[in-house]
Amino acid sequence: MKARVIVTLKNGVLDPQGQAIEGSLAGLGFAGVAGVRQGKVFDLEVSGTDEEAARSQIKEMCEKLLANTVIENYAIEISP
Amino acid sequence: MKARVIVTLKNGVLDPQGQAIEGSLAGLGFAGVAGVRQGKVFDLEVSGTDEEAARSQIKEMCEKLLANTVIENYAIEISP
Numbered sequence: 123m124k125a126r127v128i129v130t131l132k133n134g135v136l137d138p139q140g141q142a143i144e145g146s147l148a149g150l151g152f153a154g155v156a157g158v159r160q161g162k163v164f165d166l167e168v169s170g171t172d173e174e175a176a177r178s179q180i181k182e183m184c185e186k187l188l189a190n191t192v193i194e195n196y197a198i199e200i201s202p
Numbered sequence: 203m204k205a206r207v208i209v210t211l212k213n214g215v216l217d218p219q220g221q222a223i224e225g226s227l228a229g230l231g232f233a234g235v236a237g238v239r240q241g242k243v244f245d246l247e248v249s250g251t252d253e254e255a256a257r258s259q260i261k262e263m264c265e266k267l268l269a270n271t272v273i274e275n276y277a278i279e280i281s282p
């Protein structure tokens with residue numbers, strides 16, 4: 123089944139990349155854009171049909187590799 | 203209102219970063235994981251309350267800055 127993991131910086135963690143994008147958007151003439159934060163998304167396929175098992179496996183992947191849980195949050199979406 | 207833009211590589215575009223992650227996951231003992239692709243996510247706030255106007259503004263941001271539409275797709279999610 124297919125899964126999507128979205129990793130975002132926790133609130134309060136500085137995001138210079140997001141700030142740079144915000145500055146660039148303003149420079150391009152887009153007004154009223156604020157609070158730009160950049161994160162990562164991982165699309166992956168896991169074998170098996172048990173959604174709960176897949177979710178717990180992906181959670182472990184996030185804790186071990188995909189996210190730095192000191193500064194990042196992650197969200198897991200699973201579609202059959 | 204808040205918006206999330208998800209930028210992913212188009213099918214067929216090589217993703218060495220995703221392949222490296224897939225290899226690392228296998229090395230960590232996660233079996234049955236395939237097709238790992240990495241993308242980007244942007245969270246931003248736009249002023250105004252007109253969802254359609256916001257969507258069209260963000261679409262323009264994607265075309266001009268956030269995504270490289272030659273090799274990347276983008277999806278826009280807006281929440282009030």
